[in-house]
Amino acid sequence: MRELRVGRTKGDSLRYSIYSLIAICVALMFLFPIYWAFSTSLRNPLDTFTVSGIGIPWLNFEPTIDNWVTQIASPEARRALTNSTVIAVGASLVALVLGAPAAYALARFEFRIIGNKDITIWFLSQRVLPPVATIIPFYLVFRFLGLLDTELALILINATFILPFVVVILRQTFLDMPIELEEATLVDGGGYLTSFFHVVLPLAAPSIAATGLIIFAFAWNEFLFAITISSRDAITVPVHMAGAVDTRGVQFWFMGVRAMIAMIPPVLVALLAQRYIVRGLTLGAVKG
Secondary structure: OHHHHHHHHHHHHHHHHHHHHHHHHHHHHHHHHHHHHHHHHOOOHHHHHHOOOOOOEOOOEOOOOHHHHHHHOOHHHHHHHHHHHHHHHHHHHHHHHHHHHHHHHHHHOOOOOOOHHHHHHHHHHHHHOOHHHHHHHHHHHHHHHOOOOOHHHHHHHHHHHHHHHHHHHHHHHHHHOOOHHHHHHHHOOOOHHHHHHHHHHHHOHHHHHHHHHHHHHHHHHOOHHHHHHOOOOOOOHHHHHHOOEEOOEEOHHHHHHHHHHHHHHHHHHHHHOHHHHHHHHHOOOOOO
């Protein structure tokens, strides 16, 4: 019996080691493009094409921050970063303000003419709708309204496409909440709005925060509508990244800087709020 137990322990350790090695390899595979962008951003234009190996700073080349200084000092880069921040934050807030009440209504009320299930499926269908199919209608509408190349237009477009995600995620969150807490509020004389704002929203805060971070990343990375609707004043970071091309070809040293600038804000936000992400995404997963 003891030999069997020892053998099983060794087998578990070997299996754990194999799984850990596979996990490390997969992580390195996904992290390597980020490292390569960072390494490229620290190279001189000549080093971009002449450095051999994996481009380790101080080992394969002498790093420089001239590319960073040039890009940060560029008015176009600062405008793109500001626009992306305003558009992503604005679209996320609009989607949360509209999506949270809609999700609560789908979770707590029964719609007779159109069933709750049909409404939920309709929201889900908006997530699989190809955005390219709506470019021309959006362009014509915003041209008629005089909103082309404005932050407001991109806020409205991004809010439209991330709203279904908010509704679907928060609806499940509200369904998993005990309805007795809301009923207690109604018994005490409060209405549905009082229950929603003072009971439901505080309890769902982690899930709302996690949803907000996810849709913020969606809006931050949006490229198709940004390059179609904007031309100069409302360009975003993804569009600015695509502009690292001149008559000599792709400026990889500037592309590396712009890629890092595009990644840093969402990563910082996720790191600062990671505990809310974990709590929000696991809310309701365990019942007891």
